[in-house]
Amino acid sequence: MGRDCFFDRDIIIDKEGNVYTILTNYNPPGYVFAYLKYVYTGKGLWKGYERIFKKYGVHNLIKINQMFSFESCYDASFPIVLLSNISRHLKPEERLQEILKKSANDNIIYTLINFIEEYVRVNNVGVTGSILLDNYHNNSDIDIIIYGRKSALDFIESFDGFEKDYEWIIEANENYDIDFANLLYDNRRRGIYKGMKISVLFADDKPWRYCNDVCKKVGKVRFRAHISGDYEALIYPSIAYVLGNNEYKVSKIISYEGIFSSVLFGERQAEIEGLLMRCEKENVVIVGDRDVRGFIRPL
Structure with missing residues (x-):
């Protein structure tokens, strides 16, 4: 699977020796979405690396001291690393x-x-x-x-x-x-x-198109729905589709919290709390926003 682009779970190391994990298959111009996981201190369990991102979850990720970029397409900020500052790419x-x-x-x-x-x-x-x-x-x-x-x-x-x-x-x-x-x-x-x-x-084994849709935040919502997810529910971010009508006219659930991926896979009734986003093509709910953490509870 020879490739030059960046995929989710690849590791990159910057010119200062800091270690980052790639977040998605998006390939924006000039930088990548990635979170800081280790810095080299010469101490600790990880052969001299100290783990910075100790517990998963967006609520922990936003506390990391690294560069973030506001992405107008998604109306949210993401952790990034500039391509010009990458020294190694581990696949x-x-x-x-x-x-x-x-x-x-x-x-x-x-x-x-x-x-x-x-x-x-x-x-x-x-x-x-x-x-x-x-x-x-x-x-x-x-x-x-x-x-x-x-x-x-x-x-x-x-x-x-x-x-x-x-x-x-x-x-x-x-x-x-x-x-x-x-x-x-x-x-x-x-x-x-x-x-x-x-x-x-x-x-996924293919790069994704960056800024495929433009979305704006509406606010926090909680509702029950019949959801269904296939392969897209297994990867990150995880996606499932809402079957039938609901009060917010939501057609899709997108989770940036990997913990909910298995619930989105398959078909079931669930209670969803998250951030309602109005996009050009549809209404979606984001689970794992920095302001609205949200959850997906199977019923």
């Missing part, structure tokens, strides 16, 4: 190929290789997170990323799931200030395999 699929060509040298790599060989029957796959950066430690999670619609759906339909990770549920409830994380959990995407925690992530 998950290239890193995995490097690993597979070598013998397993520790338990983390041995477990990764075993899982890939046993369960991931697709070609478009990579490894991200600390293994991509090569600063993992003995207790690091394994983050696998699968690219493309067919590969993602083939995996979801064929994999029976991991051993349940109860700690994820507890941590998610605390971090997002909710009490229903058990209803959001999908053991096909997160769990324990051979004693180690693994996450399976999904990303």
